[in-house]
Amino acid sequence: VGVDLARVKNPPAGAIAIVADILDPAVAARVQSELGGRADLVTSDLAPKLTGIAARDEARSRELIDCALGFAITMLKPGAAMVVKLFMGAQFKDIVDSFKRHFGNVEVTRTKASRPGSSELYIVAREFRG
Ligand SMILES: C[S@@+](CC[C@H](N)C(=O)[O-])C[C@H]1O[C@@H](n2cnc3c(N)ncnc32)[C@H](O)[C@@H]1O
Structure with a gap:
């Protein structure tokens, strides 16, 4: 779905x-x-339409990530997982910490498919605490 x-x-x-x-x-x-x-996995590659205004784009991205996490919390089975695309930015540590509050195992990784030089990252969060 x-x-x-x-x-x-x-x-x-x-x-x-x-x-x-x-x-x-x-x-x-x-x-x-x-x-x-309930779901075994929620994935998100939500991204806002970029305006080119860095502070605004970052705030909109953060809003979507927070929303995806809130959505997953209502949707996942205990022990389930979530994968979220995000871009490196000032709020990165705070975002990862918000996942650590709800998942027992949180990794940050890149894919070979990402463009060289891209700041695109993925949070892979496992062991949803429920
Ligand atoms: C990076 S694209 C990924 C699209 C698609 N998953 C794909 O792989 O082709 C980001 C997507 O986030 C969607 N999006 C942005 N804000 C949204 C919102 N508030 N609710 C639902 N989708 C949203 C956009 O419409 C866009 O399709």
Whole structure:
């Protein structure tokens, strides 16, 4: 089950693509009803439309990460996992700490697919405390 502001043109068989704003508190209930229960994994590559104003872009990114974490807390089974894309910035340590409060095992990693020089990182959080 996926959520995005944009419509997914050809979702793969078995996938449910909900067009909605993740900041809308009603979305979690819709996802849970489609899933029929709690999730084993929540992934997020949410990103705001960039304005080029660094402080504003960073604040909007942080808002989406906080929202994704809050969403996962209502959605995950105890022991479950979450993977989140983020960009290195001033709030990085604070963001990682917020994941450590809810998961027993939190790693930060890069993928080979990221562009060389990109500040793109992934938080891989396991052992959701529930
Ligand atoms: C980096 S793109 C990833 C898109 C898609 N997952 C993919 O791999 O092609 C970031 C996505 O975040 C979505 N997004 C940004 N803010 C959102 C919000 N408040 N609620 C839902 N989706 C949002 C955008 O519409 C955009 O599609």
